Amino acid sequence: MSTDITTDAVAGIEEGARPLPGDERMWTARLRGYLVRALPPGKLLPDRQPSYVSSWVYVFGVITMAALTMIILTGAVLVLKGPSWWHVSSAGLFVNSMHLWSVEVFFFFMVLHLWGKFFMAAWRGNRKLTWITGVVCFLISIGAAFTGYLSQQNFDSQWISTQAKDGLNSTGVGAFFNVLNFGQMLIWHVLLLPVVVVVILALHLLMVRHRGVVRPLPRTKADRGAPQHTRSRQSSPPDATTAAAGGSATGSSDGDR
Amino acid sequence: MSATIGTRSLAEASRQPDNTDWDGPKVPYDLAKEFVIALVAVAVLVVVLAVVFSSPNERPVTIRQWATNTTSTNSKFPGQDFVATALTELDGSSVSAGYGPPYNNNGTGQKLGPVSLQQAVGVHIPVDPANDFVLSPLHLAATSDPALAAALARYESASPAQQQKWTSAYESALATASLGPDGTIKLAPGRYGPVPVMMDRLLRMARTGALDNSLLASQNFYGTDYTKPLLFIADGQFLADKAQAQHLSGDQWGMMNETGNFPGQAWLWLYTMWYQVPPMNSSSNGDVEVWAIMMVLTLFLLFLPFIPGLRSIPRWIPVYRGIWRDHYRALDAEERTAGAPRAPPPS
Numbered sequence: 001m002s003t004d005i006t007t008d009a010v011a012g013i014e015e016g017a018r019p020l021p022g023d024e025r026m027w028t029a030r031l032r033g034y035l036v037r038a039l040p041p042g043k044l045l046p047d048r049q050p051s052y053v054s055s056w057v058y059v060f061g062v063i064t065m066a067a068l069t070m071i072i073l074t075g076a077v078l079v080l081k082g083p084s085w086w087h088v089s090s091a092g093l094f095v096n097s098m099h100l101w102s103v104e105v106f107f108f109f110m111v112l113h114l115w116g117k118f119f120m121a122a123w124r125g126n127r128k129l130t131w132i133t134g135v136v137c138f139l140i141s142i143g144a145a146f147t148g149y150l151s152q153q154n155f156d157s158q159w160i161s162t163q164a165k166d167g168l169n170s171t172g173v174g175a176f177f178n179v180l181n182f183g184q185m186l187i188w189h190v191l192l193l194p195v196v197v198v199v200i201l202a203l204h205l206l207m208v209r210h211r212g213v214v215r216p217l218p219r220t221k222a223d224r225g226a227p228q229h230t231r232s233r234q235s236s237p238p239d240a241t242t243a244a245a246g247g248s249a250t251g252s253s254d255g256d257r
Numbered sequence: 258m259s260a261t262i263g264t265r266s267l268a269e270a271s272r273q274p275d276n277t278d279w280d281g282p283k284v285p286y287d288l289a290k291e292f293v294i295a296l297v298a299v300a301v302l303v304v305v306l307a308v309v310f311s312s313p314n315e316r317p318v319t320i321r322q323w324a325t326n327t328t329s330t331n332s333k334f335p336g337q338d339f340v341a342t343a344l345t346e347l348d349g350s351s352v353s354a355g356y357g358p359p360y361n362n363n364g365t366g367q368k369l370g371p372v373s374l375q376q377a378v379g380v381h382i383p384v385d386p387a388n389d390f391v392l393s394p395l396h397l398a399a400t401s402d403p404a405l406a407a408a409l410a411r412y413e414s415a416s417p418a419q420q421q422k423w424t425s426a427y428e429s430a431l432a433t434a435s436l437g438p439d440g441t442i443k444l445a446p447g448r449y450g451p452v453p454v455m456m457d458r459l460l461r462m463a464r465t466g467a468l469d470n471s472l473l474a475s476q477n478f479y480g481t482d483y484t485k486p487l488l489f490i491a492d493g494q495f496l497a498d499k500a501q502a503q504h505l506s507g508d509q510w511g512m513m514n515e516t517g518n519f520p521g522q523a524w525l526w527l528y529t530m531w532y533q534v535p536p537m538n539s540s541s542n543g544d545v546e547v548w549a550i551m552m553v554l555t556l557f558l559l560f561l562p563f564i565p566g567l568r569s570i571p572r573w574i575p576v577y578r579g580i581w582r583d584h585y586r587a588l589d590a591e592e593r594t595a596g597a598p599r600a601p602p603p604s
Contacts, residue, residue, distance in 0.1 A: 049286035050279040051267065052584035059295070062288075066295035070303055087314065096314075097307035100519075104306075105299055107524045119576035123562035125275030135559045142524060149522065155315035156516050159500045162491035163512060170367040170545035172378035175359035180488065183481025212278055216271065216581040217572060 044209050052216050057120070060113035067106035068201070072194065074099040079190050083153060103145055110138060122214045130207040137200045144197055147189035150179055161185075267584075267591050315503070315516040320472070320486065323495045324463030331494035334436040336460050341431055342493035343459055344452075346386040348424040353386045353488045360384040360488070367545040374545070382484055390489045394471040395455055398462055405458045408451035415450070423450035440464070507532050527554070 017036035019029035077095050078086060086092030114134065123131040146164075150157050161179040168174035178184055265273070270281025324336040331338040345351035349363065357364030359381040366375030392409070399406040412420060430444040437443045441457045462468045472486040490496050497506065505511040513529045515521030531537050531547040540546055561567050571577060578585065 045288065047285060047287065048283040050270075051282040051284050051587065052581055053284070053286060054583045055580045057580050059291070062291055062295045063299060066292065066299040067303075069296055070299055074303075093311065093314065094307055097310070097312035098303050100312045101303045101306040101310070102299070104520055105303060111524065116580065118561075119571045119574065120580060121568065121571040121577070123568070125277075128562040131562050132559055139555065142522075145522060145524075152314070153317065154313075154516075155317050155499070155503075156313065156505075158317050158487060158490070159496065159503075159505050160512065162487055162496065163507065166367075167544040167548055169356075169359060170375055170542070171548050172374035175378045175381035178359075178382055178482075178484060180484040181482045186481075211276075215273075215275060215279060216584050217577045218271070219578065219585060 038210055039206065043212070044206075046209075050213060050215065053213050057116040058213075060109050060116055063109040064106060064113050065201070067102050067109060068197070070102035071099060071106055072198075074102055075190065075194070083151065083186060087153065099148075103148070107141070107145070110141065114138060120214060121217060124214055124217075125211065127207070127211050127214055130204060130211060133200055133204040133207060137197060137204055140193060140196050140200060144189060144193035147185045147193060150185040151182065151189045153182065157182075267588055271584075271588060310519070313516045313519045318490060318496055318499065319466070320463050320469045320490060321466040323490060323493060324460055324468075326495060330498055334434070334442075336436070336464065337431065337434070338494045339463055340442065340456050340460055341428070342489070343391055343456065344424055344428050344431070346390045346489065346492065347392075347452075347455075348421060348428075349387060351386055351492045353384060353390075353492050356384075367542045369542065369545045369549055384485060384488060386489070386492075389485050390472070391455070391459060394462060394468055395459060397471055398458055398467070402458065404454055408454035408458075411451040412455060419450070423448070423452045427452045427456070508538070527551070 017033045019026060019033060023029040074095050078092075078099060081089075081092060081095075086096035117131065117134065146160075150161050150164075164179050165174055168177060168179060177188075264280045267281050270279060273280070320339070324339040326332065327335050327337075331341060342351065346354060349355065353360065355364045357366040358375045358379050361384055362380060366373050392413070395405060395409055399409055412423075415423075426447050427444070427449045430447050430449070431442070433445060435443045440461060442453065442460070444453060459468070462471065469486065472489065473480045473483070500506050500511065501509070503514075503516045505514050505516070510526075510529045510533065512532075513522045513525040528547065528551055531550055532543065537543040537546050537550075557564065557567065
C-alpha cells in the first residue's frame with residue numbers, strides 16, 4: 001500500500017514537472033518544470049542523509065538558523081512596541097536582552113559553521129555558489145548587527161556611530177549610509193538588512209538541498225579514485241534523482257583539488 | 258539509527274565524483290525535529306543569558322551633561338570643554354569644521370594613494386558647524402535677549418580677520434578662566450569683542466538643555482537625524498573621555514567592545530585589529546587603508562573556492578579527518594569485512 005502511495009506521489013511530481021502538450025513554450029510551465037526537477041520534495045525536505053553526515057559540525061548551521069529565528073521573534077516584539085520601549089520597561093529590557101544574546105549565539109555558531117565548512121572544503125562539487133551565498137549572508141549579518149548597535153539610542157550607539165562614520169566616509173559610502181542618522185539606521189536594521197539576510201539564507205538553503213551535503217574529502221589517492229573531470233560522466237549511475245536534479249552531474253572540472 | 262543500503266557500497270560511493278549525488282548508504286535524518294530541538298535549546302539558552310546577564314544600556318550623553326560636567330580631562334570648571342569646543346566650531350578649527358565631504362568642502366578627506374573616494378562622492382550631508390552649532394542657536398535665543406542680539410550683530414559684521422583675533426584671544430584666556438557665581442565665565446582682561454557674551458549665552462542654553470532641543474528642532478518636528486548634535490558632541494573631549502573609561506576608544510579595540518563587561522561585536526575583531534598596527538594606527542588615511550585591506554580580505558573569503566593554494570588548505574590541515582571520523586572508520590570496517598585491500602583507482 002505504502003509503495004503504491006509513493007509511486008503515485010512520484011508519478012504526480014513527474015507529471016507536474018512535465019508541461020502539458022502544447023504548453024512546452026509557456027514560461028510558467030517551464031519554470032515549474034525547472035523547479036520541480038531541481039528540487040523534488042525528496043531533495044527539498046529529505047528524511048535520509050548520506051551515512052557520513054554524522055558529526056557535531058552539521059549542527060552548527062541549524063543552531064545558527066534557530067538563533068536567527070529567535071532574533072527575528074524578539075526583534076518583532078521590539079518593533080511592535082517601538083524603539084523607546086526597552087529603555088523604560090523591565091519587560092522591554094528583558095526582550096532586548098534576549099535579542100542581544102540571540103545575536104551573540106547567532107554569530108558564535110555562524111562562525112563555527114563557516115570554519116567547519118572551510119575545513120570540509122564544502123565548495124567542492126559545484127557548490128561554490130553555496131559557499132559564496134554563505135559568506136554574503138555572514139557579511140550582511142554583520143551589517144544588520146552593526147545597525148542594531150547604532151539603533152540602541154544609548155551611549156554605545158553614540159560612540160560607535162561617531163567612530164564608524166570616519167571609516168564609512170573615507171570610502172564615500174558614508175554620504176549615503178549615514179550612521180549618525182538614527183531614523184535611517186533603524187529602518188536598515190529592522191527592514192532592509194533582515195529581508196536581505198533571510199532571502200540570501202533561503203537561497204543558501206535551497207542550494208544546499210539541491211546539491212546535497214558535500215561528501216568527505218578522500219584520505220588517500222586510492223580513496224580519491226580517478227580524476228573527477230575524466231570520469232564523472234561514466235561513473236555516474238543512471239540515477240533518476242541525479243538526472244532530475246537538472247544537471248548536478250555535469251562534471252567537476254572546477255579545480256577543487 | 259540504522260543505515261539503509263544505497264546502490265553502492267560505502268567505499269565505492271566514496272570514490273564517486275564530488276558533483277554526483279550520493280548513492281551509498283544513507284541513514285534516517287529528521288531535519289524538522291533537529292531544527293525544533295535546536296530552537297528550543299537556543300531559546301532556553303537565550304532566556305538564561307538574558308535573566309543572568311541582562312543587557313547594557315548606558316544612558317546617552319547630552320549636550321546638557323557635557324555643559325554641566327567637570328569629569329572631562331579638558332574641563333577645570335563645568336562646561337569648559339563645551340565652551341572650548343564651541344569656540345573651535347565658531348572659528349572653524351574643529352574636526353567637523355575641517356572635515357570635508359560628506360559634510361562640507363573645508364577638508365580634503367582621506368586618500369588611498371592618489372584617490373579620494375570621499376572627495377569624489379562630494380557633500381551630501383551639509384554641515385556648517387559655526388552656523389549650525391553656534392550662531393543659529395544663538396539667533397534663536399537673541400529674539401528675547403537684546404545684549405546677545407547686539408553681540409551677534411557685532412560679530413557677524415566684523416571681518417573674518419577681526420573674528421579670528423577675538424576667538425584666538427578668548428581661546429587663550431579660557432585655559433585660565435573660571436566660572437563665576439552667576440554662571441558666566443570669568444576671563445582675564447583682554448580684547449575678546451562680543452565673544453564672551455556669545456559663549457556665556459551658549460553655555461547657558463546648553464546647561465538648560467535648550468541647545469539639545471535646538472539642534473534637533475532645527476530639522477523638523479519629527480526629527481530622527483542626530484548628525485549635527487553627534488558631530489558637535491564628538492568634537493569635544495567629554496564623549497571620548499567617557500569612552501576611554503569604558504575601554505571603547507580606538508586604541509582599546511573599541512569598535513568591537515561594549516559598555517561594561519558585555520561582549521560586543523566580537524566578529525569585528527579583524528577590522529578592529531588593523532587599527533592597532535602600523536602604519537594604520539598613526540596614518541591620517543588610516544580609515545580608508547583599513548577599509549581597503551578589509552575589502553581585499555573579504556574578496557579572498559568570498560572567492561576562496563577559486564583561489565589556488567587557499568582552497569587546498571583544508572587538505573593540508575586535516576581537520577576533516579576529525580569531522581568525518583565515523584565515516585573513515587566505517588570505510589575501514591567495510592574493507593576489513595570484505596577482506597580485500599582497498600580497490601585501486603580504475604585506470
